Every structure is written in structure tokens, then in C-alpha cells.
Amino acid sequence: MIISVRGLRKDFTVRAKAGRFRRERRVVSAVDGVDLEVERGELLGYIGPNGAGKSTTLKMLTGVLVPSAGRVRVCGLEPVARRTRLARRIGVVFGQRSQLWWDLPLADSFELLRHVYRVPAAAHAGRLARCRDLLGLDEFAGRPVRQLSLGQRMRGELTAALLHGPEVLFLDEPTIGLDLVSKQAARSFLAELHRAGDTTIVLTTHDLADIERLCERLVVIDHGRVVHDGSIEALHARYGSRRRVVVDLEAPLAGPPELPGARLESVAADGLRLTYALTGATAGEVVARLAGAGELRDLSVVEPDIEDVVGRLYAAPTGVP
Amino acid sequence: MGFVIATETAARQATIWSHVRICASLAAAGFRRYSTYRQATIAGAATNITFGLLRTYVLLAVAGGTAAGLAAGYDRAQLTTYVWVQQGLMVVTLIWGWFDLGDRIRSGDVVIDLLRPVPPVLAYFAADVGRAGYAVLGRFVPPVLVGALVFGLYRPARWYTVPLFVLSAALALVICFAGRYMVNATAFWLLDTRGIDFAWVLASGMLSGLYFPLRFLPEWFTLTVWIGTPFPSILQAPADVLVERVAPGPTLLIVAGQAAWAAVMMVACVVVQHRAERRLVVQGG
Amino acid sequence: MLPQLVLSDLQLRKVSRIVLGAAVYVGALVAADLPWTPARVALAVVAPVAGTVFFTALFLVGASLTFWWIEAAELPNSFTYGGRDFTTYPVTVYGGWFRGLFAYGLGFAFVAYYPALALLGRADPLGLPAWVGWLSPLVAPVAAGAAAVVWRFGIRHYRSTGS
Numbered sequence: 001m002i003i004s005v006r007g008l009r010k011d012f013t014v015r016a017k018a019g020r021f022r023r024e025r026r027v028v029s030a031v032d033g034v035d036l037e038v039e040r041g042e043l044l045g046y047i048g049p050n051g052a053g054k055s056t057t058l059k060m061l062t063g064v065l066v067p068s069a070g071r072v073r074v075c076g077l078e079p080v081a082r083r084t085r086l087a088r089r090i091g092v093v094f095g096q097r098s099q100l101w102w103d104l105p106l107a108d109s110f111e112l113l114r115h116v117y118r119v120p121a122a123a124h125a126g127r128l129a130r131c132r133d134l135l136g137l138d139e140f141a142g143r144p145v146r147q148l149s150l151g152q153r154m155r156g157e158l159t160a161a162l163l164h165g166p167e168v169l170f171l172d173e174p175t176i177g178l179d180l181v182s183k184q185a186a187r188s189f190l191a192e193l194h195r196a197g198d199t200t201i202v203l204t205t206h207d208l209a210d211i212e213r214l215c216e217r218l219v220v221i222d223h224g225r226v227v228h229d230g231s232i233e234a235l236h237a238r239y240g241s242r243r244r245v246v247v248d249l250e251a252p253l254a255g256p257p258e259l260p261g262a263r264l265e266s267v268a269a270d271g272l273r274l275t276y277a278l279t280g281a282t283a284g285e286v287v288a289r290l291a292g293a294g295e296l297r298d299l300s301v302v303e304p305d306i307e308d309v310v311g312r313l314y315a316a317p318t319g320v321p
Numbered sequence: 322m323g324f325v326i327a328t329e330t331a332a333r334q335a336t337i338w339s340h341v342r343i344c345a346s347l348a349a350a351g352f353r354r355y356s357t358y359r360q361a362t363i364a365g366a367a368t369n370i371t372f373g374l375l376r377t378y379v380l381l382a383v384a385g386g387t388a389a390g391l392a393a394g395y396d397r398a399q400l401t402t403y404v405w406v407q408q409g410l411m412v413v414t415l416i417w418g419w420f421d422l423g424d425r426i427r428s429g430d431v432v433i434d435l436l437r438p439v440p441p442v443l444a445y446f447a448a449d450v451g452r453a454g455y456a457v458l459g460r461f462v463p464p465v466l467v468g469a470l471v472f473g474l475y476r477p478a479r480w481y482t483v484p485l486f487v488l489s490a491a492l493a494l495v496i497c498f499a500g501r502y503m504v505n506a507t508a509f510w511l512l513d514t515r516g517i518d519f520a521w522v523l524a525s526g527m528l529s530g531l532y533f534p535l536r537f538l539p540e541w542f543t544l545t546v547w548i549g550t551p552f553p554s555i556l557q558a559p560a561d562v563l564v565e566r567v568a569p570g571p572t573l574l575i576v577a578g579q580a581a582w583a584a585v586m587m588v589a590c591v592v593v594q595h596r597a598e599r600r601l602v603v604q605g606g
Numbered sequence: 607m608l609p610q611l612v613l614s615d616l617q618l619r620k621v622s623r624i625v626l627g628a629a630v631y632v633g634a635l636v637a638a639d640l641p642w643t644p645a646r647v648a649l650a651v652v653a654p655v656a657g658t659v660f661f662t663a664l665f666l667v668g669a670s671l672t673f674w675w676i677e678a679a680e681l682p683n684s685f686t687y688g689g690r691d692f693t694t695y696p697v698t699v700y701g702g703w704f705r706g707l708f709a710y711g712l713g714f715a716f717v718a719y720y721p722a723l724a725l726l727g728r729a730d731p732l733g734l735p736a737w738v739g740w741l742s743p744l745v746a747p748v749a750a751g752a753a754a755v756v757w758r759f760g761i762r763h764y765r766s767t768g769s
């Protein structure tokens with residue numbers, strides 16, 4: 001286990017104004033008993049609605065925030081006590097923050113990081129060359145960071161987080177605010193990194209396309225608690241999301257047929273388009289039965305939509321889907 | 322046994338050496354960072370020169386008004402040198418106007434600093450040394466040259482005065498850095514640090530000898546402030562060393578006092594940082 | 607826009623500074639035991655007002671300069687705060703080209719030094735005639751005019767470059 005978390009909690013005391021002079025102290029449990037085990041080489045999606053406690057968890061995993069309770073081990077180290085030592089073995093990208101030297105050219109930041117992390121020159125050059133290729137850095141590597149666009153900077157951030165060859169990469173919303181092209185670039189880069197196999201990646205994002213494209217395993221948290229831990233398929237199964245069959249008919253049927261193993265979800269106003277959710281039957285069976293009942297003009301099979309599931313998950317009260 | 326100890330020592334030496342190298346590259350980055358702002362350097366140096374002229378004329382008027390032409394024991398050349406060296410030193414030590422750390426704490430960007438494999442105090446200090454190096458070229462030399470051209474400066478009589486001044490200025494930088502760092506670090510505890518910033522500006526302006534040499538004040542007061550606070554060690558001490566205001570023995574005492582304050586302040590700084598990390602609440606998601 | 611910017615910066619500390627300054631000024635005038643004539647009274651009232659206008663104009667010029675030199679924000683300090691320090695002492699303290707530039711070129715001598723000479727009925731050791739003191743409040747409208755021009759140009763420059 002490269003990451004092992006037991007009963008992790010973080011309580012914040014917030015002082016809110018209550019009335020004119022009174023100030024009320026309230027305790028917010030940002031992270032409320034999280035258990036998590038991550039194997040070396042995994043790519044984990046860590047998602048949840050705004051304020052769920054994702055960033056707070058990552059801060060505790062990287063050692064910059066002291067947990068209120070619980071046991072954390074990352075690369076076998078206790079993050080808070082061994083923060084500077086752990087720093088050599090992990091890479092971090094916070095989407096809204098920069099670890100680059102603002103006033104210096106991007107290339108200078110990379111060179112500086114080589115010294116700061118004491119990376120052998122050859123290893124550094126190799127990793128940098130790979131990032132340059134995959135992320136197309138050459139175009140802007142000579143420009144001061146403050147003059148880079150968000151997308152360009154984010155490519156720089158990803159590179160900066162990887163130059164010392166970290167065992168674990170923590171990414172907190174790395175694709176926030178990026179356009180499609182930059183998002184694609186970041187995703188294929190991460191996919192490539194994951195395929196290479198020796199970097200463990202923990203990814204936090206609100207972009208579900210990132211998740212669908214990249215993550216086999218998904219941990220969903222809400223109000224500081226883990227509400228799902230498993231594959232995307234398991235999530236679909238658990239929340240009853242189904243594949244659908246949509247057929248267009250030549251002529252409306254007298255009454256749309258009830259089919260075993262499929263549930264009629266909707267009938268278009270003109271009666272020509274029927275949508276069935278598959279509850280056991282295969283798409284082929286459903287299509288065959290419908291073809292027996294009337295002439296089909298067109299048909300399609302719709303995969304379950306992750307937005308849908310996650311939307312329902314987030315809307316549900318804590319822990320109860 | 323001996324073997325184990327030997328390897329441990331070797332390992333420790335390797336760590337120290339690598340820290341030195343890391344600090345050197347951070348210092349170089351600090352130097353380059355400030356050198357990208359040419360306009361600001363010129364504007365700042367011009368401002369120092371204006372204030373240097375103002376202060377020199379006022380202090381010379383004070384000296385001219387006395388029978389012996391001395392002001393608190395400084396002659397004309399000493400006063401002039403005092404003023405111009407301080408105009409440069411206040412930028413080299415950056416006695417005012419450093420908010421980097423406080424701003425990063427408030428915005429939460431300080432997490433990035435904490436995620437480096439170098440202790441934050443060390444990393445910030447290294448960068449500050451680089452900044453000071455640039456300030457020597459861009460902000461110390463120009464006003465001192467102008468002072469020399471317009472008024473003429475004091476020529477030290479003792480051979481070791483200039484090296485001792487360099488040491489004294491370096492200690493001043495350490496003391497001032499630690500002070501600034503702690504003032505900024507209060508942002509870990511307080512959301513609004515303006516009161517503390519203001520107190521620092523006031524105390525460091527009055528007690529460092531920037532507005533006027535502390536020796537203008539009663540001796541018991543000067544002595545108390547000098548021993549009891551770090552401020553005179555920041556500007557008054559290096560200037561007094563350079564103009565040879567006191568005999569060799571007391572001059573060495575001044576520098577020794579600076580060394581003591583530098584040690585105290587740095588230790589305090591590390592302790593403050595450690596405390597902060599233990600109760601750290603990083604702002605922002 | 608300008609009044610808005612100015613008022614937003616007004617604080618209690620600054621108000622108390624004004625009150626203190628006014629108290630010292632009145633106290634000094636009383637202590638000097640001057641032969642009061644209508645002209646003296648008028649000058650005693652007008653001089654601080656003119657000084658305020660003059661410095662306001664100067665700070666405005668300083669702020670406008672950053673339209674051109676954003677990085678050089680520290681430069682105006684040399685004539686705003688520097689000018690303030692300059693006017694605290696009699697101009698005879700200064701010498702050489704520096705006195706020429708600050709006292710007469712930028713006009714700081716006319717803010718406090720010459721009005722004070724006129725109020726006290728003293729002759730100028732630097733040799734300017736006595737009426738200079740009585741006319742010195744006129745630097746205020748001159749400075750205000752100059753500031754208005756610089757500010758306008760600054761705004762126009764800002765709009766055209768957008769930086």
C-alpha cells in the first residue's frame with residue numbers, strides 16, 4: 001500500500017458572527033472518518049461535491065495540514081512529521097496555485113527544481129524531454145511564467161510536479177479552467193503516465209470526462225465521508241443506472257409492449273420514439289421483440305451517463321443513495 | 322562502531338553540502354527575480370537618493386549649529402556617510418515593505434512552500450540573500466556614489482573597518498530577515514496583520530537609527546534599546562562600524578552584539594515557523 | 607471617479623493627524639505674538655489651505671505617473687513624501703542644486719517657508735523680496751492645474767494602451 005489512511009478526520013473551528021457582538025464558534029468536520037487504501041501504480045479519482053473535503057484530504061496526505069484524528073501513511077511515512085522528506089517522493093499540483101517562479105522563465109523554474117530536489121542531471125533531462133514532447137512546452141518555455149496563459153502554465157505545473165520522479169502524484173483540480181485542447185493534452189499525458197505504471201496518481205476533479213477517461217477506481221466523498229469506493233461500473237450498478245435502447249418506429253403502435261427485462265421509460269408525443277431501460281434483458285432481445293411488434297426505422301443503444309449517476313449521488317442526503 | 326559513526330558523519334556532511342547547493346540556486350533565483358524589474362530599481366534608487374540628500378542637509382545643519390561642528394560626536398564626513406550608507410542598507414536589509422510570506426499565507430499559496438523538500442525558513446532566507454545581493458548592486462552602490470560625489474564620504478582609518486562592515490551588514494540582513502519573517506508569519510494566527518506591520522515600521526524606523534542616529538538620545542536610553550531590541554543592530558550598528566564612531570574595542574562589541582541578536586532572532590524564527598506548521602490552517606480550497 | 611478614490615482612503619488616524627497639525631499651527635501663531643493685520647489673518651488662513659491643495663495636486667501627479675511607469679511606483683515617493691519632509695525645515699538648511707530643484711523648481715519653498723517668513727515679518731536670508739511670501743499661496747492653483755493636465759493625459763494614455 002503506497003497510501004494508507006484510517007479514520008482520518010479534520011475539524012475546523014469557524015467563528016461566525018451571531019448577532020451584533022456575539023461570535024459563535026462552530027466546528028465543521030471537513031473530513032469525517034475517511035478510510036482509504038491505494039496500491040502502487042493506481043490511478044484514483046477522488047471526487048465529491050463542492051466542500052466535500054477533497055482538498056482538505058489531499059492537504060493532510062501531503063503533510064501540510066495536521067489531521068484532527070486518524071492515521072496516515074504515504075510512501076510509508078507519516079506526512080506531517082516527515083513533510084520535507086516526503087516532499088521528495090511526491091508531486092503535487094493544485095489547480096489554483098502555482099509552484100513555478102512567477103518572474104522567471106518557465107525553463108528556469110525547471111532548472112531550479114532540479115537543484116532543489118537534487119535530481120541527477122541525466123534523469124532530469126530525460127523526464128523533461130518526455131514532458132516537452134507530450135505537453136508541447138517548447139513553444140513557451142522561454143517566457144516568464146507570469147506571461148503564460150492558464151493552459152500553458154498548467155502544462156508547466158504538471159511538468160514541475162514530475163521532474164523529480166515522484167512515486168505519488170496528487171492532483172487537485174488540474175484541469176480547472178482549461179479549454180478542450182489543453183484538457184485533452186493533460187488527460188492523455190496522465191493516461192500515458194499511468195500506463196508507464198510506476199506512478200500512483202490521486203486525481204481530484206469536477207470534470208467527469210477526466211474521470212471517465214482516466215480512472216478505473218473512483219472514491220466519492222460527501223460531507224467528509226466516503227460514500228462510494230470502487231469502479232465506475234460498480235457505481236452504475238449500485239445506483240441503478242442502465243443502458244437504454246431507443247427505437248424509432250415507422251408507425252405508432254396501439255399500445256407500447258411491456259417487455260421482460262426492460263422498463264419502458266418514455267414514449268415520444270407522436271408515439272414514434274420509445275425508450276427502454278435494460279433491467280436484465282440484452283439490447284438484442286429487446287430489439288428483436290420490438291421488431292416483431294412493428295416496423296423499425298432506426299435504433300440506438302445509449303451507454304449510462306456518469307454525470308447522471310454522480311448528479312444523483314451528490315443530490316442524495318449523506319451516505320444514503 | 323567507528324565505521325557507523327564515520328558513515329553518519331559523511332551522510333550529515335553530504336546533507337549539509339547539498340543544502341548549501343540548494344540554497345545557492347535559490348539565492349541565484351532570488352537575485353534574478355529582482356533583476357527583472359529594472360524600472361523599479363532605478364525608481365527606488367532615485368527615491369533613496371532624494372531622501373539621502375534631505376537627511377544629509379538636515380543632519381549637517383544640526384552639526385553646523387553646534388560649537389564644535391559635531392552632532393552627537395559625529396563629524397561632517399561621518400554624518401554624511403552615516404546617511405548614505407543607511408539609505409542603501411535599508412534596501413539591502415529590506416527593513417520595510419516585505420509582504421511576500423504574509424500574502425502567501427493569506428492566499429493559501431504557502432502550501433507550495435511547505436511542499437518543497439527544503440525547510441521554509443531556509444528557503445526564504447536563501448532567496449532573500451539573493452535579493453540582497455541584487456540590492457547591493459542596484460540600490461546600495463548608486464546612492465553611496467551620489468553621496469560621495471555631492472558631499473564626500475568618510476575614509477576609514479583602520480584597515481579592518483571595511484571587512485568588519487561587510488560582516489556587520491550581513492548580520493544586519495540576518496536579523497532583519499528574521500524580524501520580517503516573524504512579522505509576516507503572524508498571518509498564520511491573525512487574519513489582519515496591519516497593526517503588527519505598522520508596529521514594525523514604527524519601531525524599526527525610530528529605533529534602528531534610520532530617522533536620526535540613536536546617539537542623539539540620552540545614553541541610558543540608547544544603551545537599553547541597543548541591548549534590549551534588535552533594531553539598532555539593523556542600521557545603526559553597521560553605519561557606526563563603517564564611520565568608526567567608537568574605539569576598536571567597543572566596535573567589536575557592537576558586532577558581537579549583532580551576532581548574538583542574529584542567533585536569537587533566527588532561533589525564534591524557526592520556533593515560530595515550527596509552531597505555525599503545527600497549528601496550520603491553510604486558507605483556500 | 608477621483609473623489610471616490612480619495613474618500614475611500616480617509617481614516618480616523620488621518621483625521622486625528624489633521625486635528626493635531628491644526629492645533630500646533632494655531633498654538634504657534636498665538637505664541638509668536640504677532641501684530642495682526644487683516645492681510646496677516648488672511649494669509650494665516652489661506653496658507654494651510656493652499657498647502658493642502660498643493661500636496662493633493664502633487665500626490666495626484668505621483669499617482670498619474672504610474673499610468674506610464676507601472677513598475678516605478680516608488681518614484682513619486684521622492685517628491686510626495688520627500689517633499690513633505692523637505693517643507694518641514696527652512697529651505698536655508700539645504701544647499702546647492704538640490705535646494706534649487708526642490709524649493710523653487712518644484713515649489714516646495716512656497717508651501718511653508720515663504721508664507722512663514724511673511725507672517726513673521728522676517729526678511730528672506732536668500733534674498734527674495736518680501737512680497738514673494740504674500741503671493742506664495744498662488745503655487746497651489748498652478749500645481750492643481752498641472753496635476754489636472756497630467757491626470758487627463760494619464761487617463762488618455764491608459765485608455766489607449768489598455769495596460
Ligand SMILES: Nc1ncnc2c1ncn2[C@@H]1O[C@H](COP(=O)(O)OP(=O)(O)OP(=O)(O)O)[C@@H](O)[C@H]1O
Pocket residue numbers: 012013014028029030048049050051052053054055056057602603604605606
Ligand atoms: N481553513 C478552513 N477553515 C474553516 N473551514 C474550512 C477551511 N478549509 C476548508 N474548510 C471547510 O471544510 C470543508 C471542506 O473543504 P474542502 O476545501 O476540502 O472541499 P473540496 O471538497 O475541496 O471542495 P471543492 O470541490 O469546492 O474544492 C468545507 O466545508 C470548507 O468550508
Ligand SMILES: [Mg+2]
Pocket residue numbers: 054055056172606
Ligand atoms: Mg477543493
